[in-house]
Amino acid sequence: MIVTSGWARTALSHRICTGIQRRRLSKLIAELAEPWTAREESRLRERRGHDRQRAAGAGPDHELVFTDRVIATLVVLRFQLPHAALALFYGVDRSTITRAVHEVRPLLAARGFAIPAAPDLRLRTLADVFAYAACHGVELRIDGTEVRVRRPRANRPGRRAFVSGKMKQNTKKATVISDEKGRTLWTGALRPGRMHDQTALKTEGICDLFERFPQVKAKVDAGYRGLAKQFPDQIEAPPLKPKKDASPKEVADWQAARTQQSSERIPVEHANAEHKQWRPLQRWIGRREYYDETHLAIAGLVSDRTAMR
Incomplete structure (x- = not known):
């Protein structure tokens, strides 16, 4: 069976899989994009030891684009699904899903809680x-x-x-x-x-x-x-x-x-x-050391929905 990332994104972005509606999912992705980009640039700058010498966007593309990283993280938070299972959907290695979760989950945990x-x-x-x-x-x-x-x-x-x-x-x-x-x-x-x-x-x-x-x-x-x-x-x-x-x-x-x-x-x-x-x-x-982040990330996502009451 051949699975494309586009098909996986369409299927997994459903509210049943992510726990949030698609219109709210798009807003969430836009909200997280800037801090994720800043953190990624900081990580690359620290690894290189100097500023980037090529224009932004140059070099190899990510195996998993940012939108898919957020969706994969939400599915893991929703169902505690094994990373290897999601990797099969996206046609990537398990470590790619694990890395995506470790990048996006702290951003979700740091969002705080919505109010009416x-x-x-x-x-x-x-x-x-x-x-x-x-x-x-x-x-x-x-x-x-x-x-x-x-x-x-x-x-x-x-x-x-x-x-x-x-x-x-x-x-x-x-x-x-x-x-x-x-x-x-x-x-x-x-x-x-x-x-x-x-x-x-x-x-x-x-x-x-x-x-x-x-x-x-x-x-x-x-x-x-x-x-x-x-x-x-x-x-x-x-x-x-x-x-x-x-x-x-x-x-x-x-x-x-x-x-x-x-x-x-x-x-x-x-x-x-x-x-x-x-x-x-x-x-x-x-692992117990990841529980706090997970709890805060889920509670913040739930607060987004309850704030609309």
């Missing part, structure tokens, strides 16, 4: 999220998520750091922040699975941000109860369970309050579910 009604503005840090929430009166929803990863080899330092106390598996955790409609505003605080969700978020400096932005409010689950105690006027956690000798009315009131808080906090769970529609965030089978 501001296509040119993206949130990249936790401080950006708090500034945006303070300016627009957005109440945040915060939750942690974890994904299974490969177990480190025996006798390596920090091997137990990835063992999650909840899942009893080797995982990596991330914190997701959304608004009241479940639109992803930020994903970060990526830490080994043994670290508690609240501890991971505190290491990102969230306590200082709550002090700097006293008007920002958030809803969290029981795992962040310590933060809720520290900032009772800004963070709302589920109510404490009544004692065993509590009256039926107290139990009923607690159940109603817990249900109400849960229904208001549930949009961030929906945001987590949208991220996990992408295969790598269901179970990561690649």
Whole structure:
């Protein structure tokens, strides 16, 4: 069977394969073209040790043009497809696909997160999220998520750091922040699975941000109860369970309050579910050092879609 790159590009650029619509795909390619070109020129300049002596565009062409590099990377992010399988579609060596993924994935991870009604503005840090929430009166929803990863080899330092106390598996955790409609505003605080969700978020400096932005409010689950105690006027956690000798009315009131808080906090769970529609965030089978980039790249792509709600 003879497969041409044009046929592969037409088939793989479908929304089912890339996870995004073709009209948005063209905008994404245009957005990434300039930083990729700059990075490529910098790499070649460093390898040569001097400025280029031939005109731009001279020399051999790439086996895989930039458009195909972006499409191949999106397919890998969508389905965690083996690079050798994509190489067969494009008629290139497996290493060519691997190189393309390693070039494009960092660009996707660095894009940040889209917000509604501001296509040119993206949130990249936790401080950006708090500034945006303070300016627009957005109440945040915060939750942690974890994904299974490969177990480190025996006798390596920090091997137990990835063992999650909840899942009893080797995982990596991330914190997701959304608004009241479940639109992803930020994903970060990526830490080994043994670290508690609240501890991971505190290491990102969230306590200082709550002090700097006293008007920002958030809803969290029981795992962040310590933060809720520290900032009772800004963070709302589920109510404490009544004692065993509590009256039926107290139990009923607690159940109603817990249900109400849960229904208001549930949009961030929906945001987590949208991220996990992408295969790598269901179970990561690649190298752990590439997981952070992959998670941020996928979350940024999901935010592009959710920002249009």
